[in-house]
Amino acid sequence: MTAIATITPAITQPAGMRPRRLTPARIGIYAFLIVTALFFLAPLYVMLVTSLKPMEEIRLGAILALPRAPTLEPWVKAWSAACTGLRCDGISVGFANSVKILVPSVVASIAVGSLTGYALSFWKVRGAGLLFGALMIVAFVPYQIFIYPLVRVFAFAGINNSILGIVLIHTIFGLPTMTLLFRNYFASLPQELFKAARVDGAGFFRIFWSVMLPMATPMLIVAVILQVTGIWNDFILGLIFAGRENLPMTVQLNNIVNSTQGERAYNVDMAATILTALVPLAVYFASGRWFVRGIAAGAVKG
Amino acid sequence: MGKLCDVSIRGVEISFGAVRVLDKLDLDVAQSEFIVLLGPSGCGKSTLLNAVAGLIDVQAGQIWIGGKNVTWEEPKDRGIAMVFQSYALYPRMTVRGNMSFGLKVAGMPKPEIERRVNAAAATLQITELLDRRPAELSGGQRQRVAIGRALVRDAGVYLFDEPLSNLDAQLRAELRVEIKRLHQRLAATMIYVTHDQIEALTLADRIAVMKDRVIQQLGTPNEIYRRPANRFVASFVGSPAMNFLPGAFAVKEGAPCFLSEGIAIPLDGYAFEAPPQDGTPVELGIRPEHVEAGGGVPAKIEMIEPMGSDQLAWLRVGGHPLSMRLPAEACTVAGEAMQLRLPADKLNLFDAATGRRL
Numbered sequence: 001m002t003a004i005a006t007i008t009p010a011i012t013q014p015a016g017m018r019p020r021r022l023t024p025a026r027i028g029i030y031a032f033l034i035v036t037a038l039f040f041l042a043p044l045y046v047m048l049v050t051s052l053k054p055m056e057e058i059r060l061g062a063i064l065a066l067p068r069a070p071t072l073e074p075w076v077k078a079w080s081a082a083c084t085g086l087r088c089d090g091i092s093v094g095f096a097n098s099v100k101i102l103v104p105s106v107v108a109s110i111a112v113g114s115l116t117g118y119a120l121s122f123w124k125v126r127g128a129g130l131l132f133g134a135l136m137i138v139a140f141v142p143y144q145i146f147i148y149p150l151v152r153v154f155a156f157a158g159i160n161n162s163i164l165g166i167v168l169i170h171t172i173f174g175l176p177t178m179t180l181l182f183r184n185y186f187a188s189l190p191q192e193l194f195k196a197a198r199v200d201g202a203g204f205f206r207i208f209w210s211v212m213l214p215m216a217t218p219m220l221i222v223a224v225i226l227q228v229t230g231i232w233n234d235f236i237l238g239l240i241f242a243g244r245e246n247l248p249m250t251v252q253l254n255n256i257v258n259s260t261q262g263e264r265a266y267n268v269d270m271a272a273t274i275l276t277a278l279v280p281l282a283v284y285f286a287s288g289r290w291f292v293r294g295i296a297a298g299a300v301k302g
Numbered sequence: 303m304g305k306l307c308d309v310s311i312r313g314v315e316i317s318f319g320a321v322r323v324l325d326k327l328d329l330d331v332a333q334s335e336f337i338v339l340l341g342p343s344g345c346g347k348s349t350l351l352n353a354v355a356g357l358i359d360v361q362a363g364q365i366w367i368g369g370k371n372v373t374w375e376e377p378k379d380r381g382i383a384m385v386f387q388s389y390a391l392y393p394r395m396t397v398r399g400n401m402s403f404g405l406k407v408a409g410m411p412k413p414e415i416e417r418r419v420n421a422a423a424a425t426l427q428i429t430e431l432l433d434r435r436p437a438e439l440s441g442g443q444r445q446r447v448a449i450g451r452a453l454v455r456d457a458g459v460y461l462f463d464e465p466l467s468n469l470d471a472q473l474r475a476e477l478r479v480e481i482k483r484l485h486q487r488l489a490a491t492m493i494y495v496t497h498d499q500i501e502a503l504t505l506a507d508r509i510a511v512m513k514d515r516v517i518q519q520l521g522t523p524n525e526i527y528r529r530p531a532n533r534f535v536a537s538f539v540g541s542p543a544m545n546f547l548p549g550a551f552a553v554k555e556g557a558p559c560f561l562s563e564g565i566a567i568p569l570d571g572y573a574f575e576a577p578p579q580d581g582t583p584v585e586l587g588i589r590p591e592h593v594e595a596g597g598g599v600p601a602k603i604e605m606i607e608p609m610g611s612d613q614l615a616w617l618r619v620g621g622h623p624l625s626m627r628l629p630a631e632a633c634t635v636a637g638e639a640m641q642l643r644l645p646a647d648k649l650n651l652f653d654a655a656t657g658r659r660l
Binding site: 190192193195196197198199200201202206210211214215 | 352355357376377378382383384386387388390391392393394395403404407408451455463
């Protein structure tokens with residue numbers, strides 16, 4: 001009886017969940033986010049709409065208007081018939097080339113980077129700090145500086161203008177970032193784990209493969225995202241090192257958009273551009289959750 | 303059961319860069335002995351254990367295990383197994399995977415691996431956890447698995463690096479008993495690092511108290527507790543801690559005696575290592591449970607700490623604080639005055655300058 005009497009009504013006393021109120025600050029945040037989203041989505045909208053319009057409609061100049069007679073013809077043309085310089089096979093050739101460059105480059109750069117990061121953080125390699133420092137400095141040097149010497153070296157080695165050459169280039173230029181990423185992740189893992197594996201008799205590669213790499217899954221996903229987008233979007237390295245036969249999609253796109261023969265086919269240009277941007281876009285959509293997880297992974301151990 | 307091994311550490315020196323961690327350290331561990339390296343953090347005890355395991359290179363000296371010089375051997379070739387403070391379980395493997403990893407690496411046939419893992423799991427009562435991952439286990443279970451991983455190696459020497467420090471008090475007491483039982487059962491040599499003096503006293507056959515890169519005292523728990531070799535060992539071992547009274551040694555009418563701010567404590571019956579000269583400044587140490595009521599030393603009770611099984615009374619003797627263990631039933635109150643007796647055979651005298659036992 002006395003217990004009931006002492007309980008005050010819930011309405012007058014704060015209890016349980018605190019009510020959420022819409023404060024001016026919150027409204028401001030939402031407004032900012034919406035405006036920012038519109039700012040970045042507007043060009044994409046224009047591209048998408050334009051790519052679905054026939055040329056007559058584009059000439060009217062209403063770039064924001066929805067297509068009155070939507071057509072997929074520009075997309076088909078961009079994919080298989082647009083002229084990249086003298087040849088008119090569309091951008092599909094570039095797509096195939098880009099895939100051929102992308103897959104081995106991503107695998108090789110991550111393999112080398114993760115192994116280097118692992119070696120630097122667990123094995124007390126002589127001069128490891130110096131090596132890591134040098135790697136980081138090189139990461140900030142604009143890579144245009146390396147192009148001419150590398151062309152000479154590759155020409156001498158006979159691997160210029162080949163898939164092997166461009167894969168090697170991407171592996172080398174990916175090394176600083178990949179090493180940094182994995183070294184910092186491995187450095188956040190407890191040293192005792194490494195010691196336990198050594199007492200268990202595992203060697204350099206066994207510890208890497210059986211213990212460390214499985215733990216680095218979030219980092220692997222982040223690395224794949226970074227490398228896929230980076231290598232896919234690369235223009236200059238592909239142009240210089242891949243050779244005429246293996247020009248990546250970005251170079252082909254440039255050739256389509258910049259070749260001026262008669263009327264400029266804006267709808268085809270837009271379709272080709274979207275097609276080229278599709279792969280990194282898909283990667284982001286598919287792995288957004290993992291991306292955030294990977295970035296935060298340094299904070300939450302094993 | 304693994305072969306029985308003794309461990310001998312001979313003149314080992316280790317430094318990290320310019321920082322010296324161990325100075326010419328010698329330690330012999332007999333077969334089947336349980337030795338505890340006890341000391342405050344930074345005293346080099348973990349470093350020594352890592353050196354025995356082969357995870358840290360020594361700058362000088364040798365390490366012998368089972369009559370073999372293993373100073374340059376890889377950890378896996380030393381016939382050791384190790385348990386770590388942070389458990390160090392492989393997070394992506396199941397408990398079974400964790401326990402069998404080392405054996406798999408060694409290329410042991412599957413049925414034998416299976417047999418050993420099951421046997422170790424049964425010993426540690428973790429059979430039902432074998433297919434779980436470390437993340438799904440509690441701290442105590444994780445450390446059991448880590449011990450199991452060491453057990454399957456069937457090593458001659460087991461190394462423990464503060465294995466219970468990450469556990470709460472109750473689990474710590476529980477696993478402590480289990481480790482002791484394991485030692486009795488395996489009769490293997492064990493080297494155990496801890497900063498917890500209770501663990502050291504309960505587990506060890508012999509304790510090596512370490513500080514400042516060297517072993518301060520090596521002895522049985524009883525020796526360490528009853529006859530500490532210096533003031534550091536005396537203050538580090540024992541809870542509640544030993545009391546210290548500063549004063550001087552004097553010879554009064556032919557009888558040795560301790561003098562401090564108006565109190566005189568007779569010292570006949572004290573076993574001197576080497577009797578000091580008259581007038582030497584000394585420190586007198588006495589454990590709270592050795593202070594008795596009803597003597598000639600006046601004291602005043604300042605505070606009572608009830609500890610369940612007994613009470614700890616904080617007194618003031620000649621301007622210095624002194625604690626005393628009282629039975630739980632004793633009705634004493636703060637502010638009361640009382641007379642104390644400090645029995646000479648329970649005292650410890652330390653040279654005030656060197657800290658060495660007199």
